Amino acid sequence: MRLTVGQAIVRFLAAQYSERDGNRRRFFRGCFGIFGHGNVAGLGQALLEYGDDLPFYMSRNEQAMVHTAAGHARMSDRLATFACTSSIGPGATNMVTGAALATINRLPVLLLPGDTFATRPANPVLQELEDARSYDVSVNDCLKPVSKFWDRVNRPEQLESALLGAMRVLTDPAETGAVTLALPQDVQAEAYDWPEELFRERVWRITRPVPEPAALDEAAALLAAAERPLIVAGGGTIYADATLELRALAESTGIPVAETQAGKGSLPWDHPSSVGAIGVTGTPAANALARRADVVLGVGTRYSDFTTASRSLFADPGVRFVNLNVARFDAAKHAGVPLVADAKEGLRALHAALGAHSVADAYRAEARELAARWNRTVDRAYAGDGRGPLPTQAEVIGAVNQAAGLRDIVVCAAGSMPGELHRLWRSSDPKGYHVEYGYSCMGYEIAGGLGVKLAVLDSDDPSREVFVLVGDGSYLMMAQELVTAVAEGVKLVVVLVQNHGFASIGGLSESVGARRFGTRYRSRTATGLDGPLLPVDLAANAASLGAETIRAETIDDLRGALARARDASATTLVHIETDPLVPAPGDEVWWDVPVAEVSALEPTREARAAYEKARTSRRHHL
Template identity: 60%
Template sequence: MTAQRSVRLTTAQALVRFLAVQYAERDGRRHRLIAATWGIFGHGNVAGIGQALLESGPEAMPFLQGRNEQAMVHAAVGYARQRGRLSAHAVTTSIGPGATNLVTGAALATINRIPVLLLPGDTFATRPADPVLQQLEVPWAGDVSVNDTLRPVSRYFDRITRPEALVPAALQAMRVLTDPVQTGAVTLALPQDVQAEAYDWPEEFFAERVWRVRRPRPGTDELRAAAEAVRAARRPLLVVGGGIRHSGAEDALRAFADATGIPVAATQAGKGALRHDHPAEVGAVGHTGTATADDLARAADLVIAAGTRLTDFTTASSTLFQDPGVRFLGLNLDPYDAHKQAALPLVADAREGLDALRAELAGHRVDPAYERTYRKAKLYWEALVDQAFHAPDEDAVPTQAQVLGALDARRRRHRRDRQRGRLAPRRPAPALAGPLRVPVPRGVRLLLHGLRDPRRPRRGPRRPGAAGVGARRRRLVPDEPHRDRHRRPGGRPPQGGDPRQPRLRLHRRPLRGGRRRGLRHGLPLPGARRRVHRGPPSGGPRGQRGLPRDGRDPHPHHR
């Protein structure tokens, strides 16, 4: 029997090497599971995870420098959301406030089922120093640290008190991150002494692993019951959430709406799952919904909740669906969400469930009168939006809706040009507010350009006697008009600089009138002598030594 081969590494080195060879696969497409690591280093992780990341290099594990721990988690959540939850980021912090700053982002990831791996440092497992800097001390337990605040907001939590405990914990962490039902924040608390402890790791631990994301199909009995409920409904409404986007079911949703004619409303997380110009798309639903979608929700006798958790913003705190006989059909990968509102469950992947339900409903379509009603309401709502976007008076102060309308028109024009393959080259920021195809108030155009309307008076008259207060400002501006002044005879660069490159001057520009005074620097040069009037010790006009007789400091920037 041959002995198992091993490699000697620290716990942190082993973890980084393990994460570098983990992959997620769905529909035959493979993605790197942990694409990068965010980090802010302190005494709790610099000698462990920090050294391991430095030694591994950007090829094995790219490193992203953060400035705030909560912001790092939010960035990691945004990345995983855009990657369809098939790739995630890790976040490492020190102990103390660096770890507690992760709590809000971890809660966001767990609530919305977005994968993120948290690697906070922890106090010494062997306790050679107790307490350490920023350690939480409680009189009733010796094993409590601030990392325990991450327990209730993590889908999986483990504290690695021994190097060999990393093997099962890391495998469990990858399982949770790739589980579309259980995914969320995963926390592996790493004591700072265990991070740097060496251990003989089996080479099998570092073998490449592929975690396949499953797409469960609906059960036959559940599918048959769901199809019967849809056929019996006279005013069905399909409410789609973020699960449609996570599953990549946009095409399946469009095919389902085309085949059945059922109107589609979206939650905040599901916005954009069906294009806004689709005839069956009626906008957002709930507290922040459109009038069309909310009216349909009030009259609906069957609500098909696909990929949504039916939160209070979607249900208007359970007051939106007002039909006495309203029923719910829950299409969700998680049975917990599929049964909400006493719904008829259809536990399946969103794409597989919509495709299977469309096939089961072959030949069925909503009543034409109902279809004409909601399409007419959709056109009426769009007309109201266009009216709010329109600016009849270009010289009037723009409303918020008019500003949004101008931005929306620019976005539509940009998308149309991109689709037609004639997208204009990138222009500098001041040129982004070019001519639009809709009337735009003058104030909006100036706002987009970053200018002030010269025809509008200032907000108030200047205070009397304030001309000398802040009458001059300092600005750091390119000195192209003064470039020749910096050049010496013979074209030699000044003070070792390149004569071809413009230098910067610190100018003092009067707000109104007066000539410009240029200052070569903002601080006194070493050894520079200041020439001031030496008046009497206390006999000057202002009673101060070293000031001119007029009481003005000739070098205010030196103070």
């Protein structure tokens, strides 16, 4: 079959399927793109000609379209995603941030950036990076360190192995992330005689590896001997559809379950075994149990510094770890017993190996009392305490949580809200909480929410609402995918929290003695950025991008606005101002952010003294 390289790529991608537990689905829902001279005549022409096979979606920013693909992949449990194409130059380098996010979060995304001419007819061409050391370098080499697989297709003959290699990594739960195929613009338009077999339907089976027997025996023995075990449920629990197995193990053994950001929703918030969020953004209940735990069973977690409180949280001198993870890299962390397996199969095997084993009744009761105490705190935070004229962010979260149905979804990524959401949001569904915290990328929220909603529309319940919570700082970084949502007729409910600056980093700045320097949106005066508030109107901006907008001033206003937004048929943004200086209740847990060792500022010296004391709590876990 004689096709161009661009046409062959589109035909191939349209024929790829994933299958898990007998359920088959298209792996690529479509292709996002922004065209330039590097891809318009190749992939652009191919997507026009074969758009019925692989639908094209126009994005407004290359970074954002990768976020949208990542959001869709996460909501689809990594069984489906999008391809993303850009031109060479700024379009390609714009995708680097999105690629890093996808790889850090272990989410499959295929990047197809255009590249300079393979034949080098007239170097340098427009947007070409000239490197005096090698003519084979382009800006696409920036994508190598943030990609799990990277290749440059300099000849049509190389395409077959490149495509198969890309699919191998995209569909491997232990290795997946961003995959980049750099495509020189002349090669994209070049024709070649392809074998018909390349375009036949191909099914990539997502396997469920079982634990090795000796490792299973060691892990079960360690858990059975523990007096104060704790389960840490990570994102792998949800990706593997292992939440029912987790529930069964927790109910049978009585081991309490704490959740990472990616694992939140592994158990319903009101389940007797649930003790809520863990770590720097965790609850007093989960963290109190973590400090005393003698054995920690980590399920599908990569143990980020927020989960471990920079390795200070798991404080028992003899604490041991059992790490159930499909990736050996994560299973070996903290010198734990590596149980390399699919989370569903691993939990089933552990449950069978533990038999009728149960923790002491007193330990069950302690965990439940700690969780109940925290839930009463959340009730008070949702109700507000009237400390100022503006609502608190906790009250806003409570209003959105109460407006959301049991299967609706909240999306967030950066700033102070992820921490407060992790502690306060009450998840009843494994897919109801979608906070990107592996990269904590400002600007992800609206673009990622679009990807989540596109996945919802493909699901068995397309009526699920997607609530995007975004602060003014993140909104100003990347709001333009509101236009894409409007163009595609995809409804989002966006709650824009305006606090005139970077609330999270402002608080951190204050804690390290830097007095919230450079974190507030103010006009410049003779003494710095300390003048009046900037005269920005983000609600008007959203309206100019095509979103319906509602302004709320009080929490009662917000509740009414959310009801109207739920009833709306189009993307709607609700704008509300909050007080950035009123934090949500939580747990004082250390996070390692080094403080200036010497300073003339007294707040900095005090912060350094506190830092020196706190870092003595760090553990080695050897």
